[in-house]
Amino acid sequence: AGAAARALTGSVAGTGDGAPPSSSRVFVVRRDQDIYIHTLRKLFNESHGIFMGLQRSEEELAGKSRKAQLVQVSKNYRSVIRACMEDMHQAAVSTRDPALQGQYSTQVSILSAMELIWNLCEILFVEAAPAGPLLLRLLDWVRLHVCDVDSMVREVLSSESPSKHKLFWNVVDIFVLQGRMDEARHLLSKEASANPTSMNKYKILDDLMKKMPVPSLGNTQTLTELELKWQHWHEECQRYLQDGTFASNPHMESICKILLGDEDAILEKRELMTTWYHFLVTRLLYSHPTVKPMELRFYAQSSMDLFLGGESSPEPLDMILMAAFEFEMHQVIKECSIVLSNWWFVAHLTDLLDHCKLLQSHNLYFGSNMREFLLLEYASGLFSHHSLWQLGVDYFDHCPEYGRVYLELHVERVPLSTEQKALKVLRICEQRQMHEQVRSVCKIMAMKALRNNRLGSALSWSIRAKDAAFATLISDRFLKDYCERGCFSDLDLIDNLGPSMLLSDRLTFLGKYREFHRLYGEKRFPEAARLLLTLMTAHIAPCSFWMTLLTDALPLLEQKEVIFSAEQTYELMRCLEDLTAGNPDKQKFQDDDVETTKVEMLRLALARNLARVIVKEGTVEGS
Structure with missing residues (x-):
């Protein structure tokens, strides 16, 4: 107990190394430093389960049943503190590093003080032991x-x-x-x-x-x-x-x-x-x-005065326990907030006391009640940790007034270091209909994928974000790659766009153009021809891509069997003329031997196809 009191005194005094204020040092300030202590992970993880169970518990239980349930919850919290304390003690014994050993021993003392305070609060506030049983509980507490x-x-x-x-x-x-x-x-x-x-x-x-x-x-x-x-x-x-x-x-x-x-x-x-x-x-x-419970304050004060005898002043732990004996629970919470090095203790104790209907009348002047304020602070600290942030989400969920606002702000700051982590954040946002955050996460991941030239992943994220402009940009990249390489990457994604392709005109064109290639590969030439013509005549295809589409028509024009009808052939001719006549770089276009050759080949193929169609159609009419 003495070690616990000294540990709390050290905690409130700070952890500076004595450097003068004018020292040219840079101090790294981290929120809730205890969150980064690996051996305290059990405390945060297991208490989260107890907290969630308490929020879901049957509020309808009344009288003795409800009180027994709350006492059991309190004991569960204490058992987690004690288990964590034993782990920390074992770590202190097994380590050979004196500095680490000192750190573990200090944590053991702080955890011991936390359990001491919590146990007393359990007896006086949660269980509210009456005269008679009260003394037995206090004896157990001391032992x-x-x-x-x-x-x-x-x-x-x-x-x-x-x-x-x-x-x-x-x-x-x-x-x-x-x-x-x-x-x-x-x-x-x-x-x-x-x-x-x-x-x-x-x-x-x-x-x-x-x-x-x-x-x-x-x-x-x-x-x-x-x-x-x-x-x-x-x-x-x-x-x-x-x-x-x-x-x-x-x-x-x-x-x-x-x-x-x-x-x-x-x-x-x-x-x-x-x-x-x-x-x-x-x-x-x-x-x-x-x-009787209300008589404790008088005995507690006189006992402390008699025991200390003016030889030493009370430690912070003494003041917290005295506040508890005086049934000043708000003072207990205030003192613990000042003395302890993290928000875990006050957040969970206040939540429990709130479920005991002991803090209902205490609202803070800035809007939220004490329970919510402390839970928000604790959850905000969790969000600074690379994995514990997921626990913080549930704490924000159970803060009815400001929880969602805090969650929206903090979830945007979670580093999306991996796709798996991004999917976790996304699932959390989607479950809570946080549409703006969903878009933000998807845009960030789409940009990352694009920078790494992972076009399929970038397109997938932009579709999830419902970002038409970005989907158009990536679709253009796909088409550019196709022009350079002559084939599509990420075929599975493009083949299964479904209704998503309607997000932007360019994405629609990408999906339909890929469908044209699939029909052509399956030798379904008439369907492929109709789709190709539709892409051009409906102006779904960008003008810059028309030459590619007309070039794709060449093999169909050269088939033994006539594919394009006379009307369709006239449409293709019109498109070719529009392309050559309407091109702003017409002179450059004419000077480019490759392009000129393509145009001549297309005109020749179209003329031959038209002749074949006229003969075929005339033969059919004549018969």
């Missing part, structure tokens, strides 16, 4: 978290003769201070066996410890009955002390005083308790076992 004396207990219990060990009475005192009466009595029985002359005193003390009334978790006794039993037992302890029954044994006399709730006797064991909140719970156990 779980005040572990500084565990090594001493193990050392004594593992010795050959525990009763003769120099720390024997310290261990008995620890058990008594923590209300572990059965363990204390078991140790005392060993001492009694070794000292038959003092057997009577041991039996009396054992009987007092055995008869000590304690609250029950069930409804087996009322608080009034407990207070009555406790009063009788207290008077019996007082009588034995005043009779001098234990006067000859200072250790047993000290234990009897502790049982009577003597503050001075308890404070003498300050070193064994190590913390003021251990002193608080021990003090309540032996002086006010039926303490």
